[in-house]
Amino acid sequence: MLTARQHGNNKRTLAMAGLAVVLSMIFYSVQAQQLAPGIKTSKAVIDGFMDKRFGMFIHFGPVSLRGTEIGWSRGSEVATEEYDNLYKEFNPVLFNADAWVKAAKDAGMKYVTITAKHHDGFCEWPTAASDYNIMHTPFKKDIVGELAAACKKQGIAFCIYFTVLDWHDADYPVHSPHDSTKNVPGNMPRFVGTIKKELKELITQYKPYMLWFDGNWEKPWTKEYAVDVYQYIKSLDKNVIINNRLGKGEHIAFSSESVGDYLTPEQKVGALNMDDPWESCITICNQWAWKPNDEMKSLKQCLQTLVKTAGGNGNLLFNVGPMMDGRMEARQVNRLKEMGGWLKKYGASIYGTKGGPYYPNETYAATRKGNIIYLHIFERKAATPELPLLPGIKIIKAHFLNGPAVTFKQETASPIIIDLPKELPDAVSSVIVLELDKNAEQIPVIK
Numbered sequence: 178m179l180t181a182r183q184h185g186n187n188k189r190t191l192a193m194a195g196l197a198v199v200l201s202m203i204f205y206s207v208q209a210q211q212l213a214p215g216i217k218t219s220k221a222v223i224d225g226f227m228d229k230r231f232g233m234f235i236h237f238g239p240v241s242l243r244g245t246e247i248g249w250s251r252g253s254e255v256a257t258e259e260y261d262n263l264y265k266e267f268n269p270v271l272f273n274a275d276a277w278v279k280a281a282k283d284a285g286m287k288y289v290t291i292t293a294k295h296h297d298g299f300c301e302w303p304t305a306a307s308d309y310n311i312m313h314t315p316f317k318k319d320i321v322g323e324l325a326a327a328c329k330k331q332g333i334a335f336c337i338y339f340t341v342l343d344w345h346d347a348d349y350p351v352h353s354p355h356d357s358t359k360n361v362p363g364n365m366p367r368f369v370g371t372i373k374k375e376l377k378e379l380i381t382q383y384k385p386y387m388l389w390f391d392g393n394w395e396k397p398w399t400k401e402y403a404v405d406v407y408q409y410i411k412s413l414d415k416n417v418i419i420n421n422r423l424g425k426g427e428h429i430a431f432s433s434e435s436v437g438d439y440l441t442p443e444q445k446v447g448a449l450n451m452d453d454p455w456e457s458c459i460t461i462c463n464q465w466a467w468k469p470n471d472e473m474k475s476l477k478q479c480l481q482t483l484v485k486t487a488g489g490n491g492n493l494l495f496n497v498g499p500m501m502d503g504r505m506e507a508r509q510v511n512r513l514k515e516m517g518g519w520l521k522k523y524g525a526s527i528y529g530t531k532g533g534p535y536y537p538n539e540t541y542a543a544t545r546k547g548n549i550i551y552l553h554i555f556e557r558k559a560a561t562p563e564l565p566l567l568p569g570i571k572i573i574k575a576h577f578l579n580g581p582a583v584t585f586k587q588e589t590a591s592p593i594i595i596d597l598p599k600e601l602p603d604a605v606s607s608v609i610v611l612e613l614d615k616n617a618e619q620i621p622v623i624k
């Protein structure tokens with residue numbers, strides 16, 4: 178027998194369940210309007226991408242003849258007419274796709290992303306969609322195609338950067354980010370047709386592993402176009418990974434405006450996030466495209482950027498801008514090689530790991546895999562640094578990665594104390610392996 182009160186509760190429960198069903202139906206139909214079910218990139222594919230942790234971004238184009246910023250310097254540092262004619266003298270005769278890919282591999286990078294088309298509209302492959310492409314330069318070689326082939330040959334994932342805005346295309350309503358009086362009505366449906374044609378070429382000819390979209394913030398681009406293009410791409414290759422800049426909204430968080438698989442903080446290390454996949458894109462110097470004497474990051478800055486990114490559970494897409502002759506600068510290639518040297522020794526603490534459980538800071542970051550926490554020490558600020566305690570978890574053993582044992586003290590209710598030697602084994606980032614009695618990947622994040 179039910180009491181009146183229980184009866185009331187049951188009624189309420191039923192009503193709540195009914196409401197939940199209705200809400201989930203509404204949610205489902207909203208979702209269905211956005212993306213047809215079953216076409217989202219699978220978790221297994223995204224997990225494989227996130228395991229790679231480190232990739233190379235390459236910003237290259239006729240603008241390297243001026244050494245100013247790609248896209249953005251058009252109509253500011255370089256007059257528009259001058260910028261739009263640079264392709265006529267673009268001849269990177271020392272371009273060697275194998276050398277670029279080797280630089281990426283020697284750095285320990287697992288993927289390469291090339292600017293097939295930046296905001297200036299120039300296409301680095303022989304597209305049938307527009308004459309403003311590499312075949313109309315004195316160079317006349319398919320940069321995208323040669324790079325795709327070199328990546329395949331050397332066993333590294335090949336990816337394509339493609340912006341959804343084009344200040345050069347008459348159909349696109351915005352013709353300058355610096356001068357809104359140049360805006361025209363344009364013809365967005367036709368423009369979207371053009372980019373679909375270009376994407377079809379890129380996807381079917383070069384089989385990219387990932388597409389890195391950009392330019393989504395300008396007004397003409399809408400979420401509806403993004404959903405349409407996402408579905409179109411997936412009809413050509415259901416496994417291609419797509420960053421969140423195909424959709425609208427913020428780079429660093431998903432929202433109802435988002436379309437795409439992962440978040441894209443730019444020029445900063447993303448915050449620790451165990452739920453959403455993310456990749457920070459950061460330049461080795463300051464400019465995306467090559468700039469003479471651009472200030473280059475130190476090895477310490479480069480490596481700590483990578484370690485903090487992995488420590489926050491993200492990937493790093495590290496950018497190089499090759500010179501107008503097609504070569505990457507020797508000093509940049511050397512810096513990348515130094516990063517690769519570190520990764521050869523300590524790569525187990527980066528590739529295929531998860532970030533956390535500690536938040537990265539200026540002194541240390543942590544990554545984890547199975548029963549291990551990799552503690553990355555940037556600086557010996559104290560002889561016996563303290564770590565927040567790990568409730569219910571026992572550290573069985575501690576040692577430097579490929580190195581000697583580390584002594585430590587762990588008590589139930591106080592911070593973990595690590596005994597550091599007078600000199601850390603690595604000047605840039607030393608890795609301590611903490612072997613736990615439980616799976617480290619299950620530990621909730623500790624502030």
Ligand code: H79
Binds near residue numbers: 236249392443458465
């Ligand atoms: O391709 C690279 C940038 O060109 C592109 N995204 C990365 C991957 C990008 N498009 N827009 N933005 C970045 C944000 C705009 C930043 C700007 Fe600026 C600040 C534009 C003008 C001032 C950066 C700094 C570009 C020129 C100076």
